[in-house]
Amino acid sequence: MAQAVPELIAHRGYAARFPENSLPGMEAAIRCGARYVEMDVQLSADGVPVLFHDKTLHRVCGLPGAVHEFPLATLMTLAAPERDRFGERYADNRLVSLAQVVALLEMHPHVTAFAEIKRVAVERFGVQPVLDAVLAALSPVAARCVLISFSVPLLAEASRRTDIDAFATNGGEKCGLGGVVSRWADREHLSGMGLGYLFCNVRGLPKSGPLAFESAQLAVYEVNDANVALALAARGVRFIETFDLPGLRERLPG
Template identity: 60%
Template structure:
């Protein structure tokens, strides 16, 4: 039986604030070989790990990442009070540079780094590419740059050699949207599980397929049988245990 690679989606986000150092480290400590994070730029162009279009859900303050300079963002707290109340009241936002430092300490871990379309639209693909590649340069061989943005990936294809990224990947909400990335030679394609066809094999050029967000072991194994290589999950240790149990394997 083929088993999927598991990707810690925004870190160990089921138990820790998403896209933060504490959650990513927890995922790695739990055995994650792959992590996925989202990147936006501060007002002064510094890459920060953040998913949402605004700061409210994570930090409890109005505004957006691009409206705050980096120093001010680092004074905010990524507490996710709606889920965790005050458990992570002192937990700071995480910069992309801090992720690079973590990866340097864990050379066996690969990071999928998603350049958010909000940043591309505001700063332009070249500025976003340069900011991310400059920050990740010391660990570029451990990083796969991914995005929904076709212009960014088109620019990244030409930029890839000098940037030293391990690979590039496209992200889509719906399976039928994959063809916009045709011909780019991407190593990965990510798709929302809710955007997949209900049955049949899944393949896109020579790309490896990753599906998000999945927390059910049976569903994960069914997706592997259809051609999926990797599963993104907020609860990597729990999903891994479920897969091992269904597959009848001894847990490592």
């Protein structure tokens, strides 16, 4: 029997070499052959989706405050160089709106995007405003996008909405939706939603045995070791999420 080789997702773009959630990082991941990219989404103070992971601007931008405290026009002027990792190499890098990434995806019809809606946005604006804003922004490429989140209320509401039916259609009752958990045991909170995907932290997985959750396709983050990736694929994991997609792909067979 042939060895199972997982498919790779570029976690926050090519984040090993570029600032995370940046347009250059997304472009580089796609140039390197990524068929799947993942990005983190929050809302600006005026309700516009932007790419950002953390609750505060400090680590990425070196500034006080949070994404939801500033209007889009201000956010688009902020440098996002991740100086602790890259020094001044990316001093000119700026935050990016979800609309800018959608324009990039429109130029690359072979790429599917996983958009993780951050809980901080849901806590600040509420489920409905966040879903409305993100679904509208992604609509031009909806058939190649999957909404994922840690937020159970957001996933529950999204699973009831008809406009999510336009999203990715490659398996699962609501395959345009995916849950994200830190620990494998937490998947129980997502039971019965008919999710197409389940993402789990590699450190939260059981040490052995097959992995499966309802009809969901499984993705594991953050993995950079080829042996770990292959072992997970043998246990039932389809996707591996990695900051270094090109490097990991070189170490995998085939």
